[in-house]
Amino acid sequence: MRRRHCSPECRAAFGRARIDKNEKRSYNKAYYASHRAYFDRHNKRYYEAHKDDEKARATAWQIAHPEQARTINRKAKARYRRTAKGKESAIRDAHRRRTVGKIAWRAWKQKLRRLGGACVSCGRTDDIQIDHILPVAKGGTNDIRNLQPLCRRCNVRKGAKVLAGTQLRLV
16 A cells, blocks of 8 residues: 655645544534535435435335334424424324214214204205314314214315304303
């Protein structure tokens, strides 16, 4: 193996001094931060050009390293949950978990029969759907007292709103 310089002093004189790893790391970090827009554009273009290869590579890695993948996903989810959007999502998810449950079908059929099998809004009897009086997104439950029959048209029009004048008897 041939040496390029006769001594460390010669190497330093020619500008090829060995850089400390921490010094190099901090230089690279600063360089990346100052050229962030360029790297973002470059990485996006690369990903678009190699999307299928990147997805296959990532999937293969996750299959080969399930524990590490689970840890990374858990940490990413925790970071997301600390953001404002993540906090809202966590509240929605928790609410869904509380309200997702089985509707008592026997009680629903009795209620539907008692109300004549018609939409409580317009009176139509075709294409009846279950509607939450107080929508799940606004804190409603799957309790039978919070359910009412609406036709498809009225249910789509109502959406996740609480209609004015609606009697909420969720005692």
